[in-house]
Amino acid sequence: MSANAPLPRWADVVVLPLVNLAIALLVAALVVAAIGQSPAQVMTMLVRGAFGSERGLSYTLYYTTSFIFTGLAVALASHGGLFNIGAEGQATLGGLGTGLVALWLSNTLPAAVLLPLMLVGGALFGMAWAAVPGYLQAYRGSHVVITTIMFNFLASTLLVYLLVNRLKAPGSMSVESVPFGPAAHLPGMHEALAWFGVAWPSSPLNLSLLLALVAALGVYAFLWHSRAGYRLRAVGSSEGAAAYAGIRPKRQIIVAMGLSGALAGMVGMNEIAGVNGKLLLDFVGGAGFTGIAVAVMGRNHPLGIVLASLLFGALFQGGAEVSFEVPGFSRDMVVTLQGFIVLFSGAMAYVIAPAVAALIQRAGRGRNAPAVAQAPGASHG
């Protein structure tokens, strides 16, 4: 038996994630049963909460949007051979950049000019925040995993400092900036749909979702159709070969981190420009870390990331509904459930790969060449 038969691509992309998801849900169901709740009831409620109503679906897609940005950020760095754990901090800085542009210009510029500027501001702040660890990795050998973790803390304290000491609205007790002018408001999906005469309930879901989908397309085009993306993947796969090809690995590390940070920084458009309309604390809310799970589950492919983001968006929204509706099913249970999915689809994604490969191989052999299938015990006969 060759235990390490390669998994066909279709199985790697489709079958394995689904099997992992099924295992995670199964284990979660056991835990739900163990605390005396009905798994079927909880699952049904979760799915209905996430997709069952226009409002629920809107919330699901709103969470999905941020996860797409951070998932793409982690995936792009990963193609460059870098593990960017700093999407949380880069998203924080992205929101700061978006917010600063809005605070500065929202009463002078029209929305059509201001919103693109806010996007650029967020992306540039995220890019700069990620490029520093990139530089330290490339030229100083400081491991990017360590530095990006530290930069998450730095980002969060920097935001606190700025809000408390510089940006807080005078006379206000809450730690947040003054609201932006109306030009800085990225239209919600219900507003956009209303332009076309479609009635849709009000929700935080906004046009950033379209931006996220465009970003996913852009990442795909960049990685597999641009020369720069080719070079980035070459460095990520084999630094020696890249150097031989005349590609400078150090520069590519900074490029990869910078682009990754820019993607994470776009979270600011969703949270700051789309929803809050002002700068505040903790608007990223862990989306940067969820992005790691999203990227792993999505196999670092933009399409996979969009789908994985949708799954995690549904978990966030559906989970919130469940904890609201089912007595004794706390918010922590929802986090536990998410934890199982991250565990089985992320950390342990390939644990069952050999078993799946063997099954596929056996199925294939049974179909194509029954003559050679032999009972294992018959060897050395």
Place this chain on the structure above:
Amino acid sequence: MTPPAPASPAPAVRMSAINKRFGSVQANADVDLSVIRGTVHGLVGENGAGKSTLMSVLYGFYAADSGSIEVFGAPARIRTAFDAIALGLGMVHQHFMLVETLSAIDNVMLGAEPHALLKRADAIVRARLTELMGSTGLKVELDAIVGELSVGDRQRLEILKTLYRGAKILILDEPTAVLTPQETEALFKVLARLRAQGTTIILITHKLKEVMRLCDHVTVMRAGRVVHECAIADASVQGLAEAMVGRQVNIGRQGDAADAPGAVALQAEGLTVRDAMQVVRLQGVSLSLRAGEIVGVAGVAGNGQSELLEVLSGLREPAQGALRVAGQAFEPGRWLDPRRARELGLAHVPEDRHARAMVMSFAAWESAVLGYEGLPAYSRRGWMRHRHMVEATAALMQRFDVRPRDPQLGSAKFSGGNQQKLVLAREIGQAPRVLLVGQPTRGVDIGAIEFIHAQLRALRDAGCALLVVSSELDEILALADRVLVMNEGRITGELPINECTEARIGLLMVETAHERQAA
């Protein structure tokens, strides 16, 4: 240790009608192998011929689909390596199975401690090993840390380890692939001595000269089957090569350059390289390459050849020296870089195919444009021209007979020979003025060697200047018009091909600086 010698002893190993299939590949088909006690049996064949599968079946790594095994005449059921070891089999892998941070003696003891108290165990093992070293001639410093031992020492340690565990049948997988000629010589002495003491040896190799020198019998495999088997007295290198490949092959020297070499295409002066520890790796190396000649660099691996290639191709900047290529002068501080080298018509087939020449996770067409992805034919305004790249790759594959002819297949899925042909196709494809080639046929099948050599000669005849670095002296003698010998980071000799003999080059390869001064 000598096994009892009855009148007609059963063979040490008899494998009968072994079949093993992986997916659609029949790795072993009705293979019979019989190894006489106390002999050295050569098992030869190209990559993928099924030698390793057969030995893995014997050693319990794979279960055969059908077939039977007898060891010393008794039917054997070998399901794990432990079963194999218990039967007196011992395997020395091509990639050593040693813990580098432990001492030599601890590596031998690991997993076979004869006593619960380590101090007692150490004494027992030490006594036994000392005795073994005395009787076999395998000398290893027992308290040295393995990571600090030379490759030859590590191999001796591996053999000692298997003998310590009671191996009476020694399986050696490509044992000389990593050894210098001197270490190879020493190894063969030891193996001959072990044979004289009754140990049976199975030697997996593709170096036919070694088979002729050491083996008593030889079995040739091709495409999963045994295609030839004979006593060494009835074998010849040419005959074995043809059995391996399945057709007539020409691997020797095939004619000199037609014309006298032309203008100087590359000139290097006084190249000196120090590594990160400030150890001199290359010292004052000067050379020139002329259009229409192949300059061979001979030498034991690790004597500065790799550094020379890196410096000449722009991958590494020397501490001192100067380089002229295509009318451009380079010196430390503003040295050549690989991209500039390609622009100047200086192509490079690196020694390390896996770490440098290709990106193994890329599709073949992506690897086939590596380094040339910026050419207008391959990309425009920053976007890749997929169709052009795939078509160009298909054309390269056609021209260089790369199989399978599938540009979409992953680079890692090609055999070593086909990977090398694809790399060579890429580098030759842009009609370079200078081509640097490191180890042109390492890990490459005989059939592909013949093809690659022919391509290099054709390139020379078209007026390219070639520098070929190879640790296989035969290859240098087959290809070069002029030979440089490297030793300890210097060029210790330069000979036109008609003055080259194996003995003369061999001497230049190993002579130490001290001996040179004394002479």
